[in-house]
Amino acid sequence: MNSITLQLMNRKRYLGTLSIFFVFLVITLIVAPLIGPTSIDISKALSFENGIANNIDASILFVARLPRILLAALTGGSLAVAGSVLQALMRNDLAAPITLGVSSGASFGAVLAISLGLSFTALGFSSIPIFAFLGALGAMFLVFGIVRSRNGELPTSMVLLAGVTVNFFFAAMVMFIHYLSDLTQSFRIVRWLMGGLDITDYQTVLSICPLLILGLGVLMYLARDLNLISTGAHSAMSRGVNVVQVQRMAMVSAALITGAVVATSGPIGFIGLIVPHIVRLLIGPDQRLLIPASLMFGATFLIICDTVARTILAPTEIPVGVITAMLGGPFFIWLLRHQR
Amino acid sequence: MKTSLIDMSDVDFSYDKEQVIKQVNLEIESGEFVGIIGPNGSGKSTLLRLIGALIQNQQGRIQFKQKDIREINKKSLAQSIAWLPQEVTMVFPFKVEEIVMMGRHPYLSPLSFEDGNDWDITRRAMEETDVISLSHRRFNEISGGEKQRVMVAGALAQNSELLLLDEPTSSLDIKYQLEILNILRRLNKQNGKTIIIAIHDLHLASKYCDRLILLNEGRIIQDGPPVNVLRKDILENVYGVQIKIFQDQEDGSIIVSPGNA
Numbered sequence: 001m002n003s004i005t006l007q008l009m010n011r012k013r014y015l016g017t018l019s020i021f022f023v024f025l026v027i028t029l030i031v032a033p034l035i036g037p038t039s040i041d042i043s044k045a046l047s048f049e050n051g052i053a054n055n056i057d058a059s060i061l062f063v064a065r066l067p068r069i070l071l072a073a074l075t076g077g078s079l080a081v082a083g084s085v086l087q088a089l090m091r092n093d094l095a096a097p098i099t100l101g102v103s104s105g106a107s108f109g110a111v112l113a114i115s116l117g118l119s120f121t122a123l124g125f126s127s128i129p130i131f132a133f134l135g136a137l138g139a140m141f142l143v144f145g146i147v148r149s150r151n152g153e154l155p156t157s158m159v160l161l162a163g164v165t166v167n168f169f170f171a172a173m174v175m176f177i178h179y180l181s182d183l184t185q186s187f188r189i190v191r192w193l194m195g196g197l198d199i200t201d202y203q204t205v206l207s208i209c210p211l212l213i214l215g216l217g218v219l220m221y222l223a224r225d226l227n228l229i230s231t232g233a234h235s236a237m238s239r240g241v242n243v244v245q246v247q248r249m250a251m252v253s254a255a256l257i258t259g260a261v262v263a264t265s266g267p268i269g270f271i272g273l274i275v276p277h278i279v280r281l282l283i284g285p286d287q288r289l290l291i292p293a294s295l296m297f298g299a300t301f302l303i304i305c306d307t308v309a310r311t312i313l314a315p316t317e318i319p320v321g322v323i324t325a326m327l328g329g330p331f332f333i334w335l336l337r338h339q340r
Numbered sequence: 341m342k343t344s345l346i347d348m349s350d351v352d353f354s355y356d357k358e359q360v361i362k363q364v365n366l367e368i369e370s371g372e373f374v375g376i377i378g379p380n381g382s383g384k385s386t387l388l389r390l391i392g393a394l395i396q397n398q399q400g401r402i403q404f405k406q407k408d409i410r411e412i413n414k415k416s417l418a419q420s421i422a423w424l425p426q427e428v429t430m431v432f433p434f435k436v437e438e439i440v441m442m443g444r445h446p447y448l449s450p451l452s453f454e455d456g457n458d459w460d461i462t463r464r465a466m467e468e469t470d471v472i473s474l475s476h477r478r479f480n481e482i483s484g485g486e487k488q489r490v491m492v493a494g495a496l497a498q499n500s501e502l503l504l505l506d507e508p509t510s511s512l513d514i515k516y517q518l519e520i521l522n523i524l525r526r527l528n529k530q531n532g533k534t535i536i537i538a539i540h541d542l543h544l545a546s547k548y549c550d551r552l553i554l555l556n557e558g559r560i561i562q563d564g565p566p567v568n569v570l571r572k573d574i575l576e577n578v579y580g581v582q583i584k585i586f587q588d589q590e591d592g593s594i595i596v597s598p599g600n601a
Contacts, residue, residue: 004472006437006463011453091431156431221450228442230432234394235425239498240418240446285432 009286017283021296028300029073032307033065037314063201069303071200072320075265076275076302078212078257080294083272084279085219085254088230088287089247090159096273097258100159101139101166103269106255106262108170108177109135111189115181129208133259135170140251142166154233197265197306197320208260215257216295222250223287230285270324271298274332281335301328343370344406345502345534346391351400353390353558360386361397362558368536370501373528375549376538377569379579382555384538385426388504391536392423418446422495423504427511428487430479436490437475440466443497458497465496469523485516492523503527505537509544517541521548546570547593554578570594 034042038060045057053059083096090100097103112118113131146162147154178189219226225246228236233243258272275298276290283289305323312318346368353361360383368374368391376384389395390402393409402409404420422443430439443465444458454462466472469489474482479490488508495503505524509517525548527533539545545552546566554562554569556578562569572585575596582599 004475006459006475007435008437008441008454008459008462014453088432093431224445224448224450227434228445231430231434231439231442232425232428234389234423235428237394237414238392238418238421238423238504239442240415242414280432284438285434286438 009289014289017289018292018296021293021300025073025296025300028303029069032069032303033061035307035311036060036065037311067200067202067205068197068306070202070205071197071265072302072306073299074205074208074212075197075261075268076271076305077295077299078216078261079268079272080275080279080298080301081216081219081291082254082258084276084287084290084294085226085250086272087276088226088285089250089254090154091156091230091232092159093277094160094273095163096269096276097136097254097262098267098269098272099167100143100163101168101170102136102143102255102258103262103267103272104167104170104174105139105142106132106136106259107193107267108173109133109138109259110192110263111174111177114188114192115177115185117185129211129260129263132263133211133256136255136259136262137252139166139170140255142169144247144251192266200264204264208264211260212257215253215260216291218249218253219257219291220288222246222253223291226250226287227285230287268302268321268324270321270328271302274328275301278328278332278335344368345370345404347401347403347406348390349401351390351397351402353386353395353397353399355386360558361390364400364558364560366553366560366563368502368534370534371528371532372534372536373525373548373550374534374536375545375552375566376536376555377540377542377545377552378555378561383558384555385506386558387555388423388506388536388538391502392421392504393417394423415446418498418500420500421502421504422498422500424488424491424495424506424508426507427484428479428491433478433480435475436471436477436479436482437462437466439479439490440471440493440497443494443499446498461499462497465493466490468496468527469493483516485512485519488512488516488520489523492520492527496527501532502534502536505535507538507540510540517544524548542570542575542596543593547588547591566594567592570596 040057040060044055045061079097086095086097086100087093109131110128113128118127118131143162143166147158178186181189225241228239228241229243229246237243276294279290279294279297283293302324305327306320309318309320309323344367346366348364348366351361351364352359364387376387378384390397396410404412441454441458441462444454444462448454463472466475469492471486471489471493474486479487508520521544524535524537528535549566551564552566552569553560554574561578562574570585572583575583584597584599586595586597588595
C-alpha cells in the first residue's frame, strides 16, 4: 500500500511535457515555410546580397509564407486556449468560441467596423481587432447573462443552448449588415468572412501580439483557479477561489484572444472545440499544463492544416477551415476510441 | 474550555422571492459533531452553504470566531472551513490524487507548484480515508462511496478545523454510509475536527451526532442532544407521518420506524 507513489505535477514533469509540444512546434515552424506550390532554394533565400525585393526565393519565404505561418500559429494557439478555458469555465465539453457565440460576436464586431468605415490604425493597433474583441465580449456576457444563476453556479445544461442562440443572433446581424452595405463594403465583408490566413503581413501579426500576450498571461495566472472552477463553483468557492471575479477575468481574456485572432483570420471553428480535447486526452485536464500545451498544439495543428490547404490542390487554395475539420475530425474520433 | 466557532443570529436567506432560511439563531462550538436533519426542502443544504459563506444571507449576522464571515479573506476562510457537496460530478478526467491535491489551493499562490509539504499532506489525507490505492484512478471511474472518501480526503488536505458535509451518505448503501460516518467520527474524536453534517437517516444521525438540529420550512424546530430532538410528537408534526420510536439497548441511539403502515 505504502509503495504507491503519487504522480502529481512537479516542475520536472511540467517542463518535460511542454518541451515535447515545443519541439513539435519548432519543427513545424521550420518545415512549413519550405513547403509550397513553388519550390524555393533555401541557400538563395537566405543570402541577403540583393535585398529581399530582388530575391524571389527570399520574397516567397519571408513575405508570402512566413507571416502567414506565424498568423496561423497565433490563430490556432489562441483559439485552442480559448476553447480550453471556456470548457473549464462553463464545465461543458462542448463549450468553445464557436458554440458559445463568441466567434460570431467577434465577426459581428469586425463586420460592423468594416461597414461603418471604422477600420483605422491608431498607435499601431488596428481598430478591427478591438471591435472584434468588443463583439466577442458582448456575446460572452450575453451567454453568461442568459444562464447566470445565483452565486456563480452555472446551470451547464443551459450554457450551450444560450451559446447557440447567441451564435445565431450575431450571425443574423452579420447577414443583415452585409445585406445593407454597398458593393465595395460587401466585397470586403465577404472577403473577411471567408476567413483564411492568406492576406497578411508582419504588421498585422505584430499588431495582435500585445492583445494575445495580455490575454494568455491572465489566463495562465488563473490556471489553478480554473481547475477548481471546473469541479464546481461552490466547491471552488469553498477552497478559497473568488469564483465570480475569476469568471469575469477569464471571460474577458478569452474574448480578447478570440477577438484578436478572429479579426485577422476570420472564424475558424473546429480548433477551439477539438484541440483542447485532443490535448486533454494526451496530458490530462490540468489547466496549468493544458493552456500552454493547447497553445502550442493549436499552433502546430493550424500551421499543418494551412500548409495542406495551400498545397494540396495548388495553385487553388482550399479554405483552411475545411482542412481543420477534415484532418482533425477523424483524428479526434480515433483518439477518443483508443484512450486507455 | 470550548470556543465558539460559528455564531448565527437572526439569519434570513431567500432565493429570489422564496425565503428558505427564517430567523435562524445558532451557535456551534469547537469539537462538536452536529447533525442537521429535516424534511426535503427544509433548508439543510442552504444552512450549510451559509455557514461556508458560499451564499450570502440578506438579514442577520454570521460570525466565524467572532468575526463577520463576509469580512474574512476567502483563502483564509478556506483554510478554516471545508465544504463537501452531496454529489460530485467531474466534467474532466481528473485523477483522484489531483482532486485531493486541490484541497491545498488555499495555501498556494498563483503560478506556483505544490511543494514536498503539500505532497506529504495529500498523501497522509489519502491514507487517513483509505483512498491511497486509488490515487492514479480517474475520479469519474470510482464508486460513489469511494468518491465521498476522496472528497473527505480533499477536505483533510485543506486542513480546516470545520467540516461541512451536505448529505454525504444519502446515495450510498449501508456499508459505505458507515464507512464515511466512522471516518468522520474518528476525525472528530481523534483529530478534534468540528463536523456539521446534513443527514436524512435519523437513526444514523442519532448514533453518530452529539447534537441534532431539526429544521422545518427554514426554521429551527428543535436543537439539542438526539434524545431531545427525535421525539415522537415533534417528528410526527414536522414530517407529517405516523411514527414509532425505539431506543437501541446497547448504545442508546434512537430508531425511528413507520407508525401504522
